[in-house]
Amino acid sequence: MAFLDITGVRKAYGPNTVVHHVDLAIERGEFVSFLGPSGCGKTTTLRMVAGFETPSAGRVVIDGKDVTPLRPNQRNIGMVFQAYALFPNMTVAENVGFGLKVAGKPPAEIAPRVEEMLRLIKLPQLGGRYPYQLSGGQQQRVALARALAIKPKILLLDEPLSALDAKIRVSLREEIRAVQRQLGITTIYVTHDQEEALSMSDRIVVMNEGRIEQIGTPFEIYNFPRTRFVASFVGTLNLLEATVAPGGGRLEIDGQPVIARDGINGAAPGTSLTVALRPEAITITDAGGDRNRLAGTVEEVSFLGSVIRIRVRFRDNAVSLDTFNDPAIAPPERGKPVTVSFAHGDVHVLGAA
Amino acid sequence: MKRSTVGPWIAFGLGALYFLIPLIATFEFSLRMRRGTYSFDAYAVVFADPRFQASFSYSVLLALITIVLGVMLVVPTAYFIRLRLPKLAPLVEFITLLPLVIPAIVIVFGYLRLYNSSSWLPFTSNARATDLLLAFGYVTLALPYMYRAVDTGMRAIDVRTLTEAAESLGASWATILFRVIFPNVKVAILSGAFITFAVVMGEFTFASLLDRPAFGPYLQLIGANRAYEPAALAIIAFLVTWACMGLLQLVLAGARVARQR
Numbered sequence: 001m002a003f004l005d006i007t008g009v010r011k012a013y014g015p016n017t018v019v020h021h022v023d024l025a026i027e028r029g030e031f032v033s034f035l036g037p038s039g040c041g042k043t044t045t046l047r048m049v050a051g052f053e054t055p056s057a058g059r060v061v062i063d064g065k066d067v068t069p070l071r072p073n074q075r076n077i078g079m080v081f082q083a084y085a086l087f088p089n090m091t092v093a094e095n096v097g098f099g100l101k102v103a104g105k106p107p108a109e110i111a112p113r114v115e116e117m118l119r120l121i122k123l124p125q126l127g128g129r130y131p132y133q134l135s136g137g138q139q140q141r142v143a144l145a146r147a148l149a150i151k152p153k154i155l156l157l158d159e160p161l162s163a164l165d166a167k168i169r170v171s172l173r174e175e176i177r178a179v180q181r182q183l184g185i186t187t188i189y190v191t192h193d194q195e196e197a198l199s200m201s202d203r204i205v206v207m208n209e210g211r212i213e214q215i216g217t218p219f220e221i222y223n224f225p226r227t228r229f230v231a232s233f234v235g236t237l238n239l240l241e242a243t244v245a246p247g248g249g250r251l252e253i254d255g256q257p258v259i260a261r262d263g264i265n266g267a268a269p270g271t272s273l274t275v276a277l278r279p280e281a282i283t284i285t286d287a288g289g290d291r292n293r294l295a296g297t298v299e300e301v302s303f304l305g306s307v308i309r310i311r312v313r314f315r316d317n318a319v320s321l322d323t324f325n326d327p328a329i330a331p332p333e334r335g336k337p338v339t340v341s342f343a344h345g346d347v348h349v350l351g352a353a
Numbered sequence: 354m355k356r357s358t359v360g361p362w363i364a365f366g367l368g369a370l371y372f373l374i375p376l377i378a379t380f381e382f383s384l385r386m387r388r389g390t391y392s393f394d395a396y397a398v399v400f401a402d403p404r405f406q407a408s409f410s411y412s413v414l415l416a417l418i419t420i421v422l423g424v425m426l427v428v429p430t431a432y433f434i435r436l437r438l439p440k441l442a443p444l445v446e447f448i449t450l451l452p453l454v455i456p457a458i459v460i461v462f463g464y465l466r467l468y469n470s471s472s473w474l475p476f477t478s479n480a481r482a483t484d485l486l487l488a489f490g491y492v493t494l495a496l497p498y499m500y501r502a503v504d505t506g507m508r509a510i511d512v513r514t515l516t517e518a519a520e521s522l523g524a525s526w527a528t529i530l531f532r533v534i535f536p537n538v539k540v541a542i543l544s545g546a547f548i549t550f551a552v553v554m555g556e557f558t559f560a561s562l563l564d565r566p567a568f569g570p571y572l573q574l575i576g577a578n579r580a581y582e583p584a585a586l587a588i589i590a591f592l593v594t595w596a597c598m599g600l601l602q603l604v605l606a607g608a609r610v611a612r613q614r
Contacts, residue, residue: 050517050521052517072521073520073522073524073525074523075521077521078521081514081518085511085514085517085518086518087518087519088510088537098519098524098532099523102522143518146518147522156521
């Protein structure tokens with residue numbers, strides 16, 4: 001039995017089902033992200049674990065105990081919100097110590113714990129400040145310390161970085177992950193930002209329309225998407241319309257032959273299929289060997305700094321590909337004919353178009 | 354291009370005169386009790402009058418009771434409407450506006466019919482119970498101001514998320530309400546309280562028809578029987594109200610400064 005078991009959980013508001021039958025087992029100390037677009041049910045699922053929503057069906061079991069009928073204040077969970085939610089009338093130290101005070105711990109026990117938490121988030125000198133005197137990033141770190149001070153069984157983070165600017169987002173996500181590793185606390189992290197999910201998680205749960213699309217490590221999710229939704233939501237993906245070539249077994253894209261190692265499961269000649277290609281799988285310089293090659297023209301060149309994104313059009317289809325910026329080589333010009341190549345194994349057949 | 358400010362100044366001046374002339378005239382008249390010279394004799398008479406002291410302290414006490422009852426009623430209501438029943442918000446807003454629409458005399462006649470000494474709930478059968486009924490009536494009268502002040506205060510903080518944060522940290526409902534919500538809408542409650550105070554101090558209809566010795570009926574009694582004292586009383590009542598408004602401004606300004614710091 002896993003540390004956190006979500007079994008057959010469903011949530012409906014009247015005729016509107018927002019979460020359909022979610023099954024998920026999370027091990028002790030694991031960092032799991034719920035990833036999906038807004039309205040996919042990830043936050044609702046998290047709130048059912050926290051106890052803010054009651055499941056219409058199913059159970060939530062934490063550490064062998066069924067918490068489904070328990071109120072949030074009986075579950076011993078730590079929660080961090082997008083809007084920080086620090087208590088404006090309390091100092092940083094009072095905020096961090098709030099949970100312990102509510103639990104009736106003596107001041108002699110609260111003070112050292114608060115200090116320890118403030119050291120953990122690297123803000124030991126700010127205990128006397130009020131929330132409005134802190135930056136957004138600092139407020140969110142205090143919110144993290146407050147959630148962790150009560151030694152919760154599970155840490156829940158609901159899009160904690162969405163309200164922060166890009167630079168702080170990156171540094172804070174590294175910090176959150178470091179703290180999580182240090183304490184070994186089981187964590188669920190809700191986000192719509194795939195980069196966040198990919199960089200932080202042990203496992204990612206990709207959700208869409210109230211259902212789990214795929215559960216896997218970041219490596220699995222990114223490289224082996226099991227559904228079209230996962231493929232398109234995680235990473236940038238080129239989707240191409242292909243047809244099965246006369247004679248079968250091979251594909252054609254805009255009249256040019258393409259081989260997919262996965263095979264096409266004996267689809268009849270003339271059938272339309274969608275295939276997916278990651279931008280980083282495509283090269284514009286010929287690597288040689290047994291690869292697929294497609295001839296086209298450069299349609300667009302975007303200089304992104306360390307990377308140059310090039311869009312190549314064949315006839316009806318086009319692909320985006322990334323090359324590293326090399327100061328010694330000028331980027332290709334628009335309108336120039338080029339041949340792109342990619343390995344047979346990088347062609348993912350997603351099914352009938 | 355610099356716009357002319359003559360028009361606005363004229364409008365401001367007219368408004369100020371409309372407001373100030375009666376006030377200055379009343380004040381001037383209140384000083385004329387002693388023949389041929391200005392004096393504060395009328396004020397001395399008023400302050401020395403035991404009925405003034407009694408009715409003034411009676412109204413102050415009643416105002417404080419009204420504030421406490423009003424806060425106990427309004428803060429939890431506004432909180433749960435925001436948190437759990439946002440659909441009911443328009444209905445509650447409508448109900449809290451009713452006292453502005455229904456004349457006080459209609460309300461007090463309703464009370465007299467419902468709570469007279471031969472009814473199920475004979476509030477008017479003795480003085481203490483009538484005092485209580487009067488306080489309830491004042492809570493009703495102050496409801497539009499109190500509810501709006503508190504609701505605005507709650508809008509300024511994220512009630513739902515703060516509640517959930519406190520709940521996830523193990524807090525009970527009472528703890529959330531008293532340690533998290535109350536302190537953060539304190540300024541709003543205070544501003545509602547000052548307006549309530551001003552409303553109660555000047556109220557006449559309820560107190561008179563329920564025959565309670567409040568400040569309003571005393572003002573009326575003196576006004577009907579004396580010459581200079583009513584003017585002095587009017588100025589005193591005006592100063593009390595102004596002091597309330599001044600305190601309100603101070604509290605709000607203090608809160609703004611605290612937020613900007």
